[in-house]
Amino acid sequence: MNNKEFITELSSRLGLTAKTCQVLVNGVLADISKQLEAGNAITMGTFGTFDVKKKQERVIQNPVNGQRMLVPPKLVVNFKASTTLKDRVQKGGNK
Amino acid sequence: MMDKRITLVELAEFLRQRSHISEEDSVKFVNTFVEVLEQNLLKDNMVKIKGLGTFKLMNVDGRESVDVNTGKRILIGAHAKVTFTPEAVLRDAVNKPFADFSTVTLNEETPEQIMEAEDIEETETVEDVETTVNNETEVTVEPQEEIVPETAPEIAIPDAVVTPEEVTIPAKPAKKCWWIFACVACFIIGFVFADIARFDACRQLKNIVTSWKVDKSEKVNVINEVVEVFDTTLVVADTVTVAPVDSSAFFPQVEDGEYLIVGVQAKEKMRIGKNLTKFSRQYFDSKDFVKYIIVMNHIENPDLIPLNAEILIPKLELKNK
Numbered sequence: 165m166n167n168k169e170f171i172t173e174l175s176s177r178l179g180l181t182a183k184t185c186q187v188l189v190n191g192v193l194a195d196i197s198k199q200l201e202a203g204n205a206i207t208m209g210t211f212g213t214f215d216v217k218k219k220q221e222r223v224i225q226n227p228v229n230g231q232r233m234l235v236p237p238k239l240v241v242n243f244k245a246s247t248t249l250k251d252r253v254q255k256g257g258n259k
Numbered sequence: 260m261m262d263k264r265i266t267l268v269e270l271a272e273f274l275r276q277r278s279h280i281s282e283e284d285s286v287k288f289v290n291t292f293v294e295v296l297e298q299n300l301l302k303d304n305m306v307k308i309k310g311l312g313t314f315k316l317m318n319v320d321g322r323e324s325v326d327v328n329t330g331k332r333i334l335i336g337a338h339a340k341v342t343f344t345p346e347a348v349l350r351d352a353v354n355k356p357f358a359d360f361s362t363v364t365l366n367e368e369t370p371e372q373i374m375e376a377e378d379i380e381e382t383e384t385v386e387d388v389e390t391t392v393n394n395e396t397e398v399t400v401e402p403q404e405e406i407v408p409e410t411a412p413e414i415a416i417p418d419a420v421v422t423p424e425e426v427t428i429p430a431k432p433a434k435k436c437w438w439i440f441a442c443v444a445c446f447i448i449g450f451v452f453a454d455i456a457r458f459d460a461c462r463q464l465k466n467i468v469t470s471w472k473v474d475k476s477e478k479v480n481v482i483n484e485v486v487e488v489f490d491t492t493l494v495v496a497d498t499v500t501v502a503p504v505d506s507s508a509f510f511p512q513v514e515d516g517e518y519l520i521v522g523v524q525a526k527e528k529m530r531i532g533k534n535l536t537k538f539s540r541q542y543f544d545s546k547d548f549v550k551y552i553i554v555m556n557h558i559e560n561p562d563l564i565p566l567n568a569e570i571l572i573p574k575l576e577l578k579n580k
Contacts, residue, residue, distance in 0.1 A: 165299045167309040174295050178288060188278060188288055193310040195273040200353050204263040206270070211293045212341070216353055223365070223532050236360030239353050241312075243343030252301060253316060253339050 200241055212245040267293065300341070312345040325547040330517035510573065511554045518548075520555055522574035529568040535561055542572050551575060 175185035196214065199206055205215035219238040226233070245253070267289050275285040296314070300306045304316040321337040351358065510520040527538055535558075539548040553561050555573040564570075 165303045165306045167307055170295065170299065170306060170308060173299070174291060177291055177295065188274065188280075189292070189308075190310060191274050191277045192270060192289065192292060193308070195270055195277070196311065197349055197352055199265050200349070201355065202262065204265050206265045207267070208270075208293050209267050209290070211297050214343075225532070232365040234363045234365055236362065237357055239355075239357060241343075241345040241349060241353050243314075243341070245341040249297065249341060252297075253341060 210246055210248045212243055212249055215242050215244070216240070217242045310346065310348065312343055312349060315342050315344070316340070317342050325545045327547050330547065511557065513550055513554050516551065517578055518551065518575040519578055520551060520573040521576045523555075523571050524574040525572040527570045527572060529564050529566060529570055531566070535564075535570070538570060538572060543575070548575070 171182050171185050171189065174180075174189070175182045178185065180188075196206055200214060200216055203216055205213055207213045216239050219240055221237040222235050224233050224235055225231070268286070271282070271285040271289040274280070274289060275282055278285070280288075296306055296308070300314050300316065305313065307313045316339050318339050319337060322335050323332055324335055325331070326333050345353070510522070512520055525542065527533070535549045535552050536546045538552060539546050542548070549561070551573050552558075552570065555571050558564065
């Protein structure tokens with residue numbers, strides 16, 4: 165499902181126009197982004213949790229030419245599915 | 260990294276302030292947002308939201324693993340899991356504090372190259388020792404006053420070999436070589452003593468020591484003979500290490516482990532980026548064999564292993580076969 169389909173379904177459920185819906189979605193996403201930038205975690209009900217993790221710097225080695233490189237530390241967004249979602253995935257989503 | 264937990268209610272509150280809609284509507288909107296997301300993820304296996312990222316259902320194949328506590332093999336069944344890949348915009352926004360860093364190429368030699376260089380050096384030094392010792396014979400033939408302490412050579416055989424420091428050989432660098440040489444010889448003599456079949460080698464050595472005692476001016480010959488003994492014992496040492504060891508009695512064992520340590524299958528060097536878990540995965544396809552490596556190498560603190568330490572990878576055999 166792509167973004168357009170997502171907006172369409174959301175708007176039909178709420179009885180809003182696709183345009184308003186997109187504006188509201190953008191608002192929610194902007195807030196999510198802002199919170200994550202501040203280092204906060206976001207719990208989305210029974211769906212799962214977004215949080216920010218720090219990846220430590222590390223040395224990697226190119227297996228082809230043996231060159232060693234230092235990868236800098238990073239902050240990455242991490243999503244953890246809730247246990248209820250995991251269960252539902254096992255029952256419904258698995259093929 | 261987690262300062263605060265934001266819930267859906269708080270998200271709805273932010274949305275209300277932002278969009279000037281009623282509280283009821285904002286809560287409803289946020290809940291529907293998550294609901295649609297979840298339902299369609301289960302239906303289509305994939306949902307892409309612009310500005311956030313992509314959620315996907317990935318199927319994971321079943322695999323075999325090892326129970327950490329019992330060491331028994333267990334089967335992890337095939338299952339699906341949810342993955343999330345953030346969009347580049349979000350990813351970069353979150354990584355803003357570290358955005359200035361970039362991957363740097365290190366100019367050091369790779370560990371392989373260093374190890375090769377070491378090997379070459381080693382072989383060279385061995386040759387050097389031999390040539391210098393041979394040169395030495397020519398030099399010391401000339402009469403020269405030698406300061407040999409009367410008490411120098413001890414009667415005990417191993418000690419006599421260990422104490423050559425007290426015997427002054429004219430050229431200083433040669434003395435240093437001789438010292439290294441003596442250490443190696445001493446180590447190999449340990450092998451010789453352990454091996455009764457090689458008793459004649461000991462006797463030969465004893466002769467050398469006695470002859471040394473009788474006539475100190477024949478020291479040159481002694482050196483040559485020791486070199487010979489060294490060469491022969493070197494062969495002995497080689498055969499000893501190459502011979503397969505059947506019994507597990509020689510090796511430390513994991514008491515409650517499922518496997519016996521019956522030998523050494525490889526040697527590894529502790530390098531940056533390596534750890535015992537990686538060795539375990541590399542040789543046994545599971546991280547749960549770390550305990551065997553720890554016991555094998557008598558490691559007291561597995562989290563603190565000196566760089567370039569030599570790690571022996573044990574060869575394992577299932578117990579109660």
